[in-house]
Amino acid sequence: MASVAEVKAAVNAALQQVSEGQAAIQAAREKLGEAQQSLAAALDGSGNDAVSSAHASLSQADQSLEECLGATSLAVEQAQTYTATL
């Protein structure tokens, strides 16, 4: 039979995975930032449509990762609020 401690431990195991996911997202955002700088330096002055598309896509990716982080924080908050009521 499950105990409160076991339920809390299970939620904590899930939150551990969320934290690892958040760490991966943060690392990905740093890499994206470096790639954006590298592209901007290499392609400065280009009017090619593909270059504009690459810049726009990287910005879009960064924005999506920011949204992802925000959603994970809300999820963590909600899970912790629940376990606090147990």
Added chain:
Amino acid sequence: MSLIQDLGAQLRATSDELPTGLVTVAMEKLRGATEILMWVRETSQDPMGVPQLGNATEAAERAAAAIRVAQDAIAAYLAAIGLTGDAAAPPDRDWKAGLEQRPEVRPEGGDDSPPADRLGPWWQARVAQLTGEPAPKDDSDQAAPGGQAKPGGDTADLLRRVASGVRSGDKAKVGRDLHSADAATGLALSAMTSPVLHRLAGDLLGHEPRPDDFERLRSASAGRVRSLLPGTSPAVLETLLARICRVPVQNEPDRPAGHPADNAVTAGVLTGVLLARLGRDASSLDPNAPDPLRRPEAADAR
């Protein structure tokens, strides 16, 4: 190297280093967390963060898609400036991204939460049910070759040990290795194996897994998975294979959430089965091991 060659090399390096692997790792971690919470909250009306995790996973999927579009745009640019040879797709390194050691992270505000090792009996009971191998009586009996899972959890090491047991057909060793892991380390097998399974299945088939490969993969793996995990439901393996083959999943609202250990354990064993089918050792899952060459066609997947 000419100026244009130098520019092409810089752009190719930038494209290759885009963090597709990290985003894949994040998506799988979030899916793993969702799976655990879905099981915990079953029948509870409290959402417990599950919808937010769904939103987070979708956002990560959008980011991954945007990164691929950026890579395509860079490839198109390289082709436009006459560097078609440089516009080839980068080597697929994402599948091993989850196997790399990362600095240990702690859950936000989780200091006062019970550690996941409180779930030890829960994990071991399920492993015993799935494998048919009882939990060792004391800690000294649990140590598999290579020792127990490291404190804080080394899921990649656990995966290699399980795969090694599967390769040698040693059901008892598979059971011992799974029992020796703490719950958090074991549950993380779900997230870690997803891209690995996709890659191994592709290597076995000789092409990217497609929905019509489902039956081939099932016939190539089901018997061995069943013999090593007599207590697992066929539906767990079928769900894993459907994900590998990108078969659309039917939503069954009345179907109860599966036990998260079932998915993790079955995914770990399936990884070993596919490796054995490919004639590869568990050491090939080492992130530093050279990438095996893809075979043009695979007769043994039939």
